[in-house]
Amino acid sequence: MNLMDQYGILMHNSGMHNSGVGGTGLPGGDATKPSQYSSVxxxxxxxxxxxxxxxDLTRGFAYRVFPNFWREWCKQILEIAEQAKSNKDQVALYEIQxxxxxxxxAAEQEFCQHLANGFVKFKNKSLNTLTGEERFSGDILSLVEHSDLEETIAITSITxxxxxxxxxxxxxxxQRLALLNDGEKIDERTNPASPVQFCEALRRVLTNLDVDVKTKIIGYKLFDQDVVGMLGELYNELNDYLIRQNLLPNLRFVVAHDKPESLREDAIQDDPSEQHHAEASTQQQAVDAQQHQRRASDKLLNGALNPNDIQYQNSLLNAIRLLQTHVTQMMPAIQANAAAQPAPTAAVPQTPPAQLQVYTSPQLVNVLDQMQAQALHASQQALADQETAAPAVIPVQSAAEVSRQMMRQIASENENGAVEAGxxxxxxxxxxxxxxxxxxxxxxxxxxxxxxxLHTPFLKIAFIDKGFFEQPEHPARVLLNSLAEAGVRWVSNDGSDQYDIFTKIKTTVFRxxxxxxxxxxxxxELLIEFNGYTNNVARRQELMERRALEKAQGEEKLREAKLQVNHEVRSRTDNRDMPSAILLLLLQPWSDYLSFVLLRYGDKSESWxxxxxxxxxLLxxxxxxxxxxxxxxxxxxQDDLLSSLExxxxxxxxxxAKGRKLLDAVASLQRMALLSRKAEPAPAPMRTKLELLAAEKAGHVVAQQHPVSPEEAKLVDSLKMVEFGTWFEFDGGKxxxxxxxxxKTQHYMLVDQQGRKVSLAGGLQLxxxxxxxxxxxxxxxxxxxxxxxxxxxxxxLNERADHLKTGAAS
Known part of the structure; x- marks a missing residue:
């Protein structure tokens, strides 16, 4: 039975009534507000x-992109097979390929059919596709297969x-599909074209294939790139079609700030009195969003997370705990006192022998209180001993040493003291x-x-406040994020820092x-104080960086003009004998005049x-x-030409004086031309010198003097993909x-940690x-x-579980 037949049966049995487009179920809808669309x-x-x-649009998109993804997958498996270290591995990979x-x-047909079936389920209101991470919670963690976990994390990351x-x-x-769903709200689980539907379709296809989880993960990575990464094309097609059908054609996406959840997805449309304000607001928000995206580390200082971030981090935490349980179960049971173990990964059984005295959480906190006091004394002493030195000389407190110290502290208090597995x-x-x-x-x-x-106080809060790991917006977690990101942004490896940030981090740590x-x-309290300080610093840096950016953009606009001018002049003079005076005129004063005209009037003007x-x-x-x-x-x-030059x-x-001399030379050369005589060309050394000077003025002489190697050319192309906000570290740690x-000029504006422009570096030099x-x-x-x-x-942990599994098998 084809999909259209299924639709017919579903419609016959659904018992649904016709519904208006502008129902009250629409996000942000107002039942009392008339709309030009709700009347029909x-x-x-x-x-x-x-x-x-x-x-059909979704299935057509899938048929376009799926074959390329699958071929790339086969190609990559083949490349891995050719580099296999053993014949056994190579044969196995060839078989998979x-x-x-x-x-x-067959996989392509099945994949497209799963997507098509999603629209049937959508109409029948039975579509509710989960990523799989919902299974990784509660008491069933220990029952989940490791391969399922790998696949679920891959899908969760992609979506x-x-x-x-x-x-x-x-x-x-x-919003538009909601109109086809009785006005009921649509999310990624119930949207038949959402990323999770594509991932679920692939997961179902792979369920029937006898391939190992590593091969699947390679496939998911390529699927993310070659299919999911192209979904923008499909969403444009779907939205364009629905707009042509008059379904919310004036919809505007507005980022809401500090509004109730029910108001965050309002559609701005229909009311002419609000339209101008909405468009202006949208444009400003787009500018703000671009500025925010341009500085990757900036938005990390505010600690704000969206629901997807929270869901993703929680799924990661659940997966980590599952892997911890798997690793513990795969290791030999440890009968000795936990305090005697050399590494913190060795946990005593959950039901310890009668002679062991398991420490409660309050007892563990008391142990950590003593360690925290020792950490404060050790850090203060280290800084006191190095008052005149750079901040980088304070010794690092090893993470493993903190765990061993805790075990030793427990053993010193109670020789039968133990810590339970959890x-x-x-x-x-x-x-x-x-x-x-x-x-x-x-x-x-x-x-x-x-x-x-901070290892000890963070270990302590993990025992005091069980929500520390479960809540991505927990103040302790956000404080650690802010301290780390401020360090990245304003402290260098050469020992320098900006705005006394290192001192502020040190004060926060000691407090x-x-x-x-x-x-x-x-x-x-510390989070509010620290972020208040860094937000003020960020605003100052933003202002300084913006000024530097405006200045650099002005300089680059001039450089772009000179490049274009140099190209126009050289395209007319190269491979052509030229008198010295004419070369000098065109490559110097007339190039300057062309730059002036280009900057003032543009290259579409009559003046240009x-x-x-x-x-x-002239030529x-x-x-x-x-x-x-x-x-x-x-x-x-002749007369008009000389007047134009003048x-x-x-x-x-x-x-x-120089101008008159050049004009006289032009007039003299023109008289020679009238007498059918050819002017003497400029000597080669002089011509080379003039052209190099002009090229240097235009900013691309370096490339001419130093040929670009294939390795350099490849890296220059890669650097073109570098995002704004990317940090470089140079010799000495700067x-x-x-x-x-x-x-156009392939120049990178580099600023220091105060936002001051340091250089406009060429991509080739970088x-x-x-x-x-x-x-x-x-x-x-x-x-x-x-x-x-x-x-x-x-x-x-995933790698550790693989190694343990391999070791157990051997």
């Missing part, structure tokens, strides 16, 4: 027709990124958090050293070590066209004239940020510095520190 009720048949068309190639057509990236298009599509996992998790912090390339060494002394007893409100015609006429006038017709034309042109010189304030990139080891990119991320840490912990 859509028939059941019209709704079906719209859904069929949307289904052959299997994937053989089932491509999380896609929902954020396509937020505007998805929001608009869901608490041991908490100790482990906090330890891995700080291990990641110490290995994070984002953080300067001096900040890592300071923050390492926490000194004042945190059992009252978690200290974290909120006239200025270029002067060059063409023609210097050619020997052999016919009477050309001589007559020459005589008619006016151009006057416009740019060119020195009169950090500079890319505040702006000019595509590439050469990176190849020579004089510069490196600090891997950028728009994610908060804590989220990056959870992802790192998950991957490390």
């Amino acid at each position: 009720a859509m028939s059941e048949q019209l709704i079906i027709e719209h859904l069929k068309h949307c289904r 052959n299997l994937l190639s053989a089932v491509q057509q 999380h990124r896609a929902d954020n990236f396509f937020a505007e298009n998805l929001w608009a599509l869901q 608490d041991m996992q908490t100790i482990d998790l906090v330890g891995m958090l700080f291990e990641y912090m110490l290995s994070d390339d984002h953080l300067p060494d001096s900040v890592k050293a300071l923050l390492s002394y 926490l070590l000194h004042e945190f007893k059992n009252d978690v409100r200290i974290f909120a 066209a006239r200025a270029l015609r002067v060059i063409d006429d 023609w006038s210097l050619e020997p004239k052999t016919t009477q017709q050309d001589k007559v034309k020459h005589m008619e042109l 006016r151009g010189f006057e416009t740019i304030g060119y020195e009169q 950090r500079l940020k890319v505040a702006w990139y000019n595509k 590439a050469r510095d990176m190849i020579a080891g004089r510069a490196r990119i600090i891997a950028g991320s728009t994610k908060p520190f804590f989220e990056r840490a959870l992802e790192n912990i998950y991957h490390n």
Whole structure:
């Protein structure tokens, strides 16, 4: 039975009535407010027709992108097979590649059918696609297969990124689809074209394939790139179609601030008195959003998270706890006292022998109180011993040492003291958090050293406040994010810092070590104080950076003009014999005049066209004239040409004596041309010198003097993808940020940590510095520190579970 037949049956049995488009179920809808669309009720048949068309667009998109994804997957498996270390692995990979190639057509058909079925379920109001992460909670964690966990995390990551990236298009599509759903609100689970539907369709296809989880993960990565990454095309097609059908054609996406949830998705339309204000507000918000996106680290300081961030971090935490349980179960049972164990990962059984005395959470907090006092004394002593030195010399407190110290403290208090497995996992998790912090390339060494002394108070709050790990917006977590991001932004590895940020971080750390007893409100107080300080600093830096940016953009606009002028002149003079005086005229004063005209009037103006015609006429006038017709034309042109040159010189304030000398030379050369005589060309060395000077003035002489190697060319292309806000670290630890990139001149505006412009670096020079080891990119991320840490912990635990599984099998 085809999909249209299914629609017919569903419609016959659904018992649904015709509904108006403007029902009260619409997000932000107002039942009392008339709308030009609510007066027309859509028939059941019209709704079906719209859904069929949307289904066909979705299925057509899938047929376009799926084959390329599948071929790339096969290609990558083949490349991995060719690099396999053993014949056994190579044969297994070849078999997988052959299997994937053989089932491509069937997989494509099944994939598209799953997507089409989603529209049937949507009309039947039974579509509710989950990512799978909902299974990873509560008591069933230990029952979940490791392969399912891997696949679920992959799908969750893909959908999380896609929902954020396509937020505007998805929001608009869901508002319009709601009109085809009796006005009921649509979300990613009930939207038949949402990213999760595509991921679920692939998951169902892969369920029937006998491939290992590593192969699947490779597939999901390519699927994210080649299918999900292209969904913008589909959403544009779907929205365009629904707009043509008069379904909310004036919908506007507005980012709401501090509004109730029920008001955050209002559609701005219909009311002419509000339209102008809404459009202006939308434009301003778009500018603000662009500024916010341009500085990746800026938005991390405010601690704000959207629901998708919270859901994603919670799923990561659940997956980590599952993996911790798996790792513990795969390790040999440990019968000895937990205090005697060399590493914190060794937990005692949950039901300890009678002779062991398991420490309660309050007892563990008391142990940590003593350790916190020791950490405060140790950090203060270290700084006191190094008062005159750079901040980077404070010694780092090892994460593993903190855990061992805790075990030793318990053993010194009670030789039979023990820690139960659940608490041991908490100790482990906090330890891995700080291990990641110490290995994070984002953080300067001096900040890592300071923050390492927060290990003990953060371990303590994990026992005092069970919501610490469960709540991504917990003040302690947001404070750690803010401290880390401020360190990245305003402290360098060369020991320098801006706006006394290092001192502020140090003060915050010491206050926490000194004042945190059992009252978690200290974290909120310190967070408000620290973020208030950094927000003021950020505003000052923003102002300075904006001024530097405006100045740099003005300089670059002039440089762009000079590049265009140099191109226009050289395109007319290259491969052509030229007298010295004419070369000098065109490459210097007339190029300056062309730059003036281009900047003032633009390259579409008549003034620009006239200025270029002067060059063409001048060059023609210097050619020997052999016919009477050309001589007559020459005589008619000569006076106007000389007048145009003279006016151009006057416009740019060119020195009169030099200008007169050049005009006399032009007149003399023109007389030679009338006598059918050819002027003597400029000597090669002089011509080369003049052209190099002009090229240098235009800003691209470096590329001419130093040929670009293939490696350099490849890196220059890669640098074009660098986002604004990316940090570079140069020799000595100095950090500079890319505040702006000019595509035309390929110049990067680099600012220091105060927002002051340091240089306009060429892409080629940056590439050469990176190849020579004089510069490196600090891997950028728009994610908060804590989220990056959870992802790192998950991957490390995942690798550990794989190694243990391999070891057990062997």
